Amino acid sequence: MIERLVSPSRSRSLGFSFLAVVAMPVLAVGLASCGPSEQKQAAPLPAVSVSTPVKRMVTDWDEFSGRFDAVQQVQVRARVTGFVTSVEFKDGAIVKAGDLLYVIDPRQYQAVAEQAEGQLQDAKARVVLAKRELERASSLIRTDAVSQSVVDQRTQQLQTAEAAVLQAEGALKRAQLDVEFSQVRAPISGRISRHLVTVGNLVQGSESGATLLTSIVSMDPIHIYFDMDERVYQRNSRLWFEGKRPSSRDTPNPVQVLLTGETKPSHEGKMDFLDNRLDAGTGTLRGRALVDNHDLSILPGQFARIRVIGSAPYEALLVPDAAVATDQSRKIVFVVKPDDSVEAREVTPGPLDDGLRVIRTGLKADDRVVVEGLQRVRVGAKVSPHPANADNGDAKP
Template sequence: MRLGKSCNVNGSHNVINARYWIIHTMRLGFLVCLLVGCSQPTAGPEEVPPPSVSVSRPIQREVAEWDEYTGRFEAVETVEVRARVGGYLEKVNFKDGSLVKKGDLLFVIDPRPYKAALGRAQGELARAQARRDLAKNELARARRLFEKRVISEEAFDTRDKNLREAEAAVQAAQAAVEEARLNLEFTEVRAPISGRISRQLVTEGNLVNDNIGMSTLLTTIVSIDPIYVYFEVDEQAYLRHGARRRTGEQGTLQSAAIPVFVGLADEEGFPHEGRLDFLDNRFDPAVGTIRARAVVDNPDGLLTPGLFARVKLPGGEKVPAVLVDDKAILTDQDRKYVYVLDAENRAQRRDIKLGRMSEGLRIVTEGLSADDVVVVYGVQKIFFPGMAVIPQFIDMGAPPPPPPGPKLNAGNEPPPADRTREPNA
């Protein structure tokens, strides 16, 4: 029994030793493999070259100062065509929205009642004239009899007064005839001005009236050429350019002929030229502006009353300015900025302040000088300030360079051109 127990103990001990050596051997093998793997070189990621961007130096030149405003076109003449006599509308003699000339026949109101009234007035005039002639004859006879002392002075005076009364009746009858003739003329409603007519507000067969203050509105006409544009000038601009607005020794606004340039909402620039002809006599204290008006020639009728207008009012003398392409300007909330290159060709952010447009370029009032190198195309390739780039100089305002074409076969590639130099360098 003792011998059997001793054998079991020795067998268990041998099993434990074998397991220990197996685990130890595996650990050594893993350590050797790890050391061997770390000693072998590994391939790292390839270095990405800096992106290529198009850059240019800002343009510095003298530009004329001006102020831009918004306004509305208004007709020089606007007429509401109303009935001056009552009656049934017999005829409409124009097409809606057409151009009419002064004196053109527009409407015809039934003239028959007014022809009858004219005939009646002419009859009354003839009767009054006959009574006047009779009174003249009676006065002549009375004068001869009075000289012979056949009739009294009182009878002579009566004949004289009868003649005066007859002459007054003739004048009244003549006025009635003239009134009836005018009413007959008013049955033909004619264009009071030349321009573009609106639609007919009353159709044929309707009854129109001529009550004072309530006469029937038939249509409207607005003049076309020339045309007014009204706009509001702020107080600062008024004070800045006030010397050119004053009257007195410098002459009136009309004689000064201050130029004004106007453009529509869908037009590039300000292609229509006019002149300032009116400035109001006081500022509106509620908004701090004063109303101004310019008159613009409109021979083709393109400028229509009521249209929105962009107005450019030139200021004083030319001043030096720095200009860049709008495509180089980026926006960060309420800030405007561009990327400029430092001496190591790294893109650095530069906050700027902008002015108006001038000949397709944007005026920069603060933040740039003519010596800076500005990134124009490829700003989307710059992920963070300080990023290195490869500059390719172009002219400011030039279109973007064409994308690189497919590579040529090996051995047939032309020598690369030096595109990093400034144009005309």
């Protein structure tokens, strides 16, 4: 009777409920069998690239900010007064010593030179006459035809005529110099500035107020000046006393130059000057190096970074600079131990050498250093290490 009171649809609902009740424990048992340990084992280990440190001979370099300046620089000024008749150079061009730059009207100086030439010829003629008169007086005194005073007078006249020749020669040379100075020529080779005086203008050639015409600076080689602090100077002096580094005062130590925007040195040179005292205001010592500028790409006044040799060659361990991390005030690298767990190793880094960072202390030659994937490592956790060269050909240590 009870079965009749239950409808067919109700029977199906009860059947589904019964199946659900039976299935729930089975599903629960299945989920319970997948414990946390099995889920953790299923997760792959973090993949990292590792590499052993590079061992090679390196040299430390001290780096400073420097400014280029010309080895030679000249302000070209007028040496005679007159009107400019010609400008013979192109603004900003390279000129050679002796090249014609300006022409100043030379006619008045040529006239003076011709006048001085005539005065010289007159003085020479007087010398010839004075010699003949002295010879006559010398021959007549033997016969007592003239007195000794006459001979003395003729001798004095000859000496006066010879002095007049010297004066005339000096006046002629001065006049010829004025004619020569009317052609303004480059005193040195280098790059010339713009012309400051145009054709038709009067220029003054006086020593106190000579007119500035242009300027020239030499280009190759070129000087670079820099300042080193007292700490670097004392360290280098100590290395020199110990025989570990030659002094730049008596040895042209090599330097490397990095122009603005460069990451690698593009020019090389050598030290050629150290000042004789430290600046009392800044506590720095001025140094200077001579740099090759064959391509004329460097201009006086330009700023650059200069590297000066700071040690003798020594053997060191090097790693990619990206492998060195910062932990507050410490520098660390991550080392993969034999069991593939990660250890943080405190190191003492040195300078960069050809893109690699010198590690002074904290590493051994056979340590496996994490060079890629630092963000995936945890101290004490295991990783899946792979050689850096196999993962990325550019990640060479």
